[in-house]
Amino acid sequence: MAKTNPGQLMKEFRQELSKVTWPTRKETLVTTGMVFVMVTLTATFFFLVDLVLNQGVKLVLGLGG
Known part of the structure; x- marks a missing residue:
């Protein structure tokens, strides 16, 4: 691998950074x-699945009230 001096490295870094497309404030808020x-939604789904499985296990093992 070829070694690059710090000046060349910074130049390449700035070139790559200029190619970055930053999201707008609106895009950031919408995606957030x-x-x-x-x-x-995912937490609610897993809570409900856990609740159903918990009741099923209690029923099968005879621990239900």
């Missing part, structure tokens, strides 16, 4: 909101 919605 979607993440919160999906996390909430």
Whole structure:
């Protein structure tokens, strides 16, 4: 692997950084909101599955009230 001096490295770094497309504030807020919605839906789903499985195990093992 060829060695690059620090000046060349910084030049290449700036070139690559200029190619980055940064999201707008609106895009960031929308995607953040979607993440919160999906996390909430997923947590609710697994809570309900856990509740059903818990009741099923209690019923099978005769521990239910």
